[in-house]
Amino acid sequence: RKEVEQDPGPFNVPEGATVAFNCTYSNSASQSFFWYRQDCRKEPKLLMSVYSSGNEDGRFTAQLNRASQYISLLIRDSKLSDSATYLCVVNESYEKLTFGTGTRLTIIP
Amino acid sequence: DAGITQSPRHKVTETGTPVTLRCHQTENHRYMYWYRQDPGHGLRLIHYSYGVKDTDKGEVSDGYSVSRSKTEDFLLTLESATSSQTSVYFCAISTGQIITNYGYTFGSGTRLTVV
Numbered sequence A: 001r002k003e004v005e006q007d008p009g010p011f012n013v014p015e016g017a018t019v020a021f022n023c024t025y026s027n028s029a030s031q032s033f034f035w036y037r038q039d040c041r042k043e044p045k046l047l048m049s050v051y052s053s054g055n056e057d058g059r060f061t062a063q064l065n066r067a068s069q070y071i072s073l074l075i076r077d078s079k080l081s082d083s084a085t086y087l088c089v090v091n092e093s094y095e096k097l098t099f100g101t102g103t104r105l106t107i108i109p
Numbered sequence B: 001d002a003g004i005t006q007s008p009r010h011k012v013t014e015t016g017t018p019v020t021l022r023c024h025q026t027e028n029h030r031y032m033y034w035y036r037q038d039p040g041h042g043l044r045l046i047h048y049s050y051g052v053k054d055t056d057k058g059e060v061s062d063g064y065s066v067s068r069s070k071t072e073d074f075l076l077t078l079e080s081a082t083s084s085q086t087s088v089y090f091c092a093i094s095t096g097q098i099i100t101n102y103g104y105t106f107g108s109g110t111r112l113t114v115v
Helices: none
Strands: A004-006 A011-014 A019-025 A033-038 A045-049 A055-057 A060-065 A070-075 A084-091 A097-099 A103-108 B004-007 B010-013 B019-025 B032-038 B042-051 B054-057 B064-070 B073-078 B087-094 B104-106 B110-114
Touching: A004 A084, A011 A019, A019 A084, A019 A103, A033 A060, A033 A070, A045 A055, A045 A060, A045 B104, A070 A084, B004 B087, B010 B019, B019 B032, B019 B087, B019 B110, B032 B064, B032 B073, B042 B064, B042 B073, B054 B064, B073 B087
Parallel strands: A011 A103, B010 B110
Antiparallel strands: A004 A019, A019 A070, A033 A045, A033 A084, A055 A060, A060 A070, A084 A097, A084 A103, B004 B019, B019 B073, B032 B042, B032 B087, B042 B054, B064 B073, B087 B104, B087 B110
């Protein structure tokens, strides 16, 4: 079983819609959680950290469910510029992060 | 800006030749990482370093070696390149005091093709 699992998509969503991704992780001892965004042929960039109580950053909301070991990302009022691959990231140990394979999102005009 | 650069950005090499990729950072961060990214596999850790001359293996370390003789430079070497090592290679640094609290910052990547 992979340590971090994501639905690879693609998700094709009309502009202005709300879209949500889930990600499950296997290590119950994990303490740090992130969502990264990766544009085509570019490096991954940190989108947001995920906190236990849930957190928002503009149109983006991240949630953590420790009991079920999943994290989620909600994007409201989606923009064309949101088209990218979204990577779920969980700490494997004190020193290392483990990356999911990513969910590809395309926003359709 | 974390100041992390990778070189070269693109490289084509022949099977069996040695290849060295360089990662350079300007801010004296202790932890540095080398990942490869392939379709269907995502980012996989090759090696990482927690200080000068201190390195450890990741999940896909076979066929790769690393060196860190200075804080700012982390080198990845393919001793004898194979076609299976065709990939995009990313270097990353951990910029936070607590390693995994702040995530990583990535370099722009090196596209390596082994023919």
